[in-house]
Amino acid sequence: MFYLLLFMIGIAAGTLGSLVGLGGGIITVPALIYLNRVFPEVFEISPQVAVGTSLIVIIFTGLSSTLSYMKLQKVDYRSGFIFFIGSGPGGIVGAWLNSYFNVETFLLYFGIFMLFVSTLLMLRNRIKPLEVKPGKHTITNNYTDHHGVEKMYGYHPPIAIIISFFVGMIGGLFGVGGGALMVPAMLLLFAFPPQIAVATSMLMILLSSITSSIAHISMNNIDWLLALILVPGAWFGGKLGVYINSKLESNTIVIILRIALLIIGFRLIYQGIS
Template identity: 25%
Template sequence: MEGVALVAFALIGIVAGFLAGLLGIGGGIIIVPSLILIFHLLGMPQAILVHMAIGTSLASIIITTGVATFAHHKKKGVIWDVVFLMFPGIFLGCLLGGFFANYLSGIFLQIIFALFILVLGALMVRPRKKPKKPQKKPEKAFLTWTGLGIGAIASMLGISGGVFTAPLLMGCQYPEKRAIGTSSAIGFMVTVFGALTYLYFGRADVHVADSVGYLYLPALILIGVAAVISTPFGVKFAHQIDGKKLRKIFAAMLIIVGIIMLFN
């Protein structure tokens, strides 16, 4: 079973990396449920299984979002002013999210998250209306507080936050491709701070071989390395297709994932 699990980790990384480059997400929506299943088959203790999946997902996505950010930056697809404005909120949000994750019901979080992305995906399918007046850039305080919320929720769920950040920036009338590139950069910050939080809280509770805190090293390494290989292909494809098509792909993925989370 261990050999099959290693192959599965690599395949998960390939899929997650491609999605990171294509849609500006870290792939956590694929990694977390996949790791929960694999860790269960490997016989990990049920009490820490979900935390291990979330922590490992965040850590492996560090590499994924880092590569995606660099690739988008080379194509001038990252709005760094937005990234720096959201940084304080992201940092504090990740710390709070990791802290409260142990005290909130996982089922409650899953249902709320599923409903949120279902509504978000449905809204994104609708055609965007051209504003009659030029849209103002969002206020600095708005971006900081939004970063706080994104950081908290993303660190609780083991994702980079791209499912929130990219639609948010698109809603602020930023171009789809630059919104996705900026989402990758913000996701990089989320995963770094989030992974460190799960590393800290899992120091005393986890006694699983090949793990550090809530991070399972074999999965972390294989997913991360595989993602490095596949992420540039996703970025290349993202900059080749029409923005409207990219928006529809993102919306369809949100709806599919929302349905799976809601009924599983």
């Protein structure tokens, strides 16, 4: 029964992660820490091991969903690899910083971080994206929204790399893959359409989770048995999330993302101070 529960957690993490581009760590990490408190006789897991194990699972969620988004032609490959230039090294730094957190501090800061991102999304329509004009030092793309109106999104690569470095650091620190911050950044700062932002985020998450995982493996922060049970569910959930994403309106995706971050943020803060 316990292993079936872990499998279901994998499905939930993979589905939500690929649906809104989070990677699934916002489900896996708090779930593992919570189960450790409820079933201490079954296994003992530290925040560091929860994060490291989550990142291994996110690799497979990222691979599963990225392959599916590729078939739907939603992935901006160039942007994904540019973001990885920053998020890869950032993930390694985050993995190193993770070793300095205890359980209560970890949960508290993780929860505050989730609420912060959710608040940003709530103010999304009031935040004006950075002005980007086609030119030699900018990257821009055009897309047509569901009303048939052609729009442009884009960014300055140096700014994007700096932001993605901190995104990767957050991912390596909290085991969330970085999408919890990168998707809002793409939506708010670079005017990405939500479905392109989610798909491109999953590509970046796949790449940065690999580098972060290597750092956590070197520090023995992986519970391989837990990862083995979680991965099949996360793989299936990754494909399910892509399917659901393709059926939803863009604003619906943002609303789901915001609600998910709010609920989990409050829950983590409660766990951290109780």
